[in-house]
Each structure stands twice: as C-alpha cells, then as structure tokens.
Amino acid sequence: MHHPSKMERGMILGERYRIERKLGEGGMSCVYLAEDLKLPGKKWAVKESVTQPGMFQTVQAEAELLTTLSHARLPRIVDFFQPDEAGYTYMVMDYIHGMTLDKYLRGYKGHLTADFIHQLAHQLLEVLGYLHSHQPPVVFRDLKPSNIMLTEEMEVRLIDFGIARSYKQERNEDTVKLGTVGFAAPEQYGGGQSDARSDLYGLGALLLFLTTGGKYSEWFTGVEQHIRRDISKGMLPVMRKLLQHQPEFRYQSAEEVAQALSTAGNDQRSTSKARAAGTLVTAVLGTSPGVGTTHSCITIGHFLARRYSKVALVEMGTGRAAFTRIQEIAEGAPTGSVRKFSINGIDYWRQTSRGDVISVLAGDYDAVVLDLGTYRDSERLEEFLRADVPIIIGSAAEWRQHDVLTLARMLARHDQPNRVYALPLASSSAVQQLRKSLGGSKVVAIPLHRDPFEMSLEAEKAMEIIYEGFLLHKERKKRFRFAWG
Incomplete structure (x- = not known):
C-alpha cells in the first residue's frame, strides 16, 4: 500500500469490527482479518482503501457492485464506511479461509x-x-x-x-x-x-x-x-x-x-x-488422529505387494514420525538422513514433501500407497482427489461416525466413484448404518490384525473388497514381523 495504513491490531472499526491481523496488501489498499464483536466467533475481511481526489467513486462503485451480486464464488459485502477526513474508506466482506x-x-x-x-x-x-x-x-x-x-x-x-x-x-x-x-x-x-x-x-x-x-x-x-x-x-x-x-x-x-x-x-x-493402468495410486486419509490411518496403509501396502512387483508406501508430511519409528525397528538403529528404506522389497518413503511425492508418482512403481494422515490442508486433499483408489479411514465408534459424515460432506462436490470408507474393528451393524447414512457408498470393515506386515485371511478378504476390479493376482510371501513387547 502506497499510503500508511491506519489499522492496527486491536483497533475497533465502527464500534463492531476488531482488527486481528493483516491478510495482504497491494496498490492502494490493505486487507485485514477482523472479529465481529456483535457475533462472537464470526470473522470478516476488512478492506482499507485510500481515496485520493477522484478515487472515491471507484471504491464506492466496487461496494455498490458487490451488493448487487449473490453467488457462492463471490464474497458478500456486509458493511461499508465512507471516507473519513483523511480519505480512508473501509469495506467489510466475507473472510475466505x-x-x-x-x-x-x-x-x-x-x-x-x-x-x-x-x-x-x-x-x-x-x-x-x-x-x-x-x-x-x-x-x-x-x-x-x-x-x-x-x-x-x-x-x-x-x-x-x-x-x-x-x-x-x-x-x-x-x-x-x-x-x-x-x-x-x-x-x-x-x-x-x-x-x-x-x-x-x-x-x-x-x-x-x-x-x-x-x-x-x-x-x-x-x-x-x-x-x-x-x-x-x-x-x-x-x-x-x-x-x-x-x-x-x-x-x-x-x-x-x-x-x-x-x-x-x-x-x-x-x-x-491409461496412466493408472501403469501405476495404481491409493491415497489413505484419516478423519481424525488415532483412527489407524498409518496401520491401515501398511496393511494395504503389504497386501498390494503380494500382487505387484514394485510397491511404495509414502508418508506425506515432513513433520510426521510414524515411518521413522518403523525404520528404527526394521534397521535396529536410529535413522539417518536417507528417508527411503525397504522392508521385504517394499520401498518406504518417510516424511515426504509435496515435491518428492510428485517424483515418486512419476517413477516406475507398479503401486503407490500415500499415507496422508489426518485431513488438514489442500495439498493432502489434492493427492486424495487424484488417486485411483481413495480411502477414508474412520472410527467405528458410533459417537465418532460424525467425523466420517463431516468429511464426506466436505468431499461431496468432488466426483469420486471409487471412494471407499474403511472402518477398523467395525461391526456389521456399524458398517450398514454408515453405508445408509452415506447413501450407499462402499463401506468396508477392517478386522483386527495386530501385525500389519502379516496378512490374516479376514484382513485379506477386506482388502479384496476394497480393491475389487483393480488388482492383478500374483502372490508373494512376506516374512517381516514386528516384535511386540
């Protein structure tokens, strides 16, 4: 902004909008995040503009224009303050997170x-x-x-x-x-x-x-x-x-x-x-922490390794630690700087950035499983939406099925005919109830299996339901085991 802003953190505009922080600036305006004192918890974007001689009509025209528009992809204008003695105007509109x-x-x-x-x-x-x-x-x-x-x-x-x-x-x-x-x-x-x-x-x-x-x-x-x-x-x-x-x-x-x-x-x-025929990409997204997303990813990866020659498990996110612990157990020593390690011929990529994920997907793997963790940002969502087999892991507990339904509503605008909802330790009644709530979507119960590296008959049946129509059949034996204390 070419002119100094008059807004500071804590200032109150119009006895209603308390300024919290600056969101951005450019040209002759600044945009701030503000809290609505009359509607606790409600946030607005406040655009501060300087109206030099001849400019006020431009700012007022923008406000008047927006008030005539009503569309989900446009911000609503809810308040407008005409220029003060210094020529500053303020427009209050929807805050887009x-x-x-x-x-x-x-x-x-x-x-x-x-x-x-x-x-x-x-x-x-x-x-x-x-x-x-x-x-x-x-x-x-x-x-x-x-x-x-x-x-x-x-x-x-x-x-x-x-x-x-x-x-x-x-x-x-x-x-x-x-x-x-x-x-x-x-x-x-x-x-x-x-x-x-x-x-x-x-x-x-x-x-x-x-x-x-x-x-x-x-x-x-x-x-x-x-x-x-x-x-x-x-x-x-x-x-x-x-x-x-x-x-x-x-x-x-x-x-x-x-x-x-x-x-x-x-x-x-x-x-x-045509590209999917070369590499089968599975993205696994948890509805909340602790639902077993990583455990399920390992099970899926070792299930796929029985049918494909070259499989990768990718832990997306540089701040996560699950694959680090697995590497320490598998190698019997603290991890070094190399983030790729192998267990029974399967490549594990720990703490993987978005750029590295793209490189892995562009490689020569037959199947890739992306452990996206809990839904929290747009980069995880993008990888989930582009996957051949998108899987949501949720809790089977009745009081936590709301998490599954909430995420399903958020994703409803995205067309994903192959999306699967997987519930570890779910009963048949819980599966039926969630399937009904989701309008007939594929819902699968994942049975108890303490060691994800050893496939039980029940777990294998669940995996085959998830991957129905996608798999090649070529069995391989796996021998790695966790040492449970």
Missing part, C-alpha cells in the same frame, strides 16, 4: 495436476457465467492468480473487484485502461470496450500460465512445446481460441468454453486411465 492461487503456486513450485487445472477452469467459468449474465453484465477484467482464492476444500472464490465494471452497450471504448499485464485482454489497453470476451481471454491466459509452469500467458507460435505433456491435447485449441487477439474470434460465452473444456476433459480422463 484459504490462500490465493498465486501463493498456492509458489508453494507447489508451479506444479498442479491436470485434473486440478481442469476443475479450476470449470469453477471459474461457473462464476464468470453468472457475472456476464448479470443485468447489466459485469466484467471482472483482472483474472490473475492473486485475485483467485482457494478454500480449504479447493473451491474457487474471486476477490478484489477493484477494476470490475458494468458493461455499457453505448460505449465504444473503456474510459480507463486497467488490468494486469499478461492476463488482460488487448482491448483493455485501448481500441475497444472490455466485455465478457475480455474475461474469457483472461481465463485463457491463466490456463496457459498454469499449463506452462508459470512461464507464458500469451499465445505465440511454438508455445505448444512448453505445455506440459500430461495436459490433454484437447485443451490446446481451447486455449488458443481463448487467446485470440480479436474478441470476435474467441469463444463468445462462458457456456461455449465450458462445453469445449468438457470435451477436452473426456480426453484427459482417458489419458489418466
């Missing part, structure tokens, strides 16, 4: 799965379609990574409507040229008025940026060589058409783009299935 796409990209070094990019595009098209069908149509005009929020459930929210505007049919050209270089359409710099097709150009620039690892956002001859190989070939003509210099040569509506991407998505799913 998550991170910007820009920050997300920096955390993952630009790597996103092809499925994630496809889902992101459809979510953006959903909200752009709403804005463009508004009366009058609303043009966002700044579709860049820092203006896109991702919630903990990986849902998109558009933020910062500072340069959005209503389309005026009688105007031939924008009065003010605004937009981020590299993501804004050519007409935003002169020669025409921005409209819905300008946002579609911005979407194309964003997709190209994501699929080239953050290198390019404008189409040029030969850019195809820089697009990741795991991106469906059907995506290329979509991006090329979105990025046409002349608006009349682009798609004319968000609905047209969505239809074209759906066709490309079918190609992508076919490509994903």
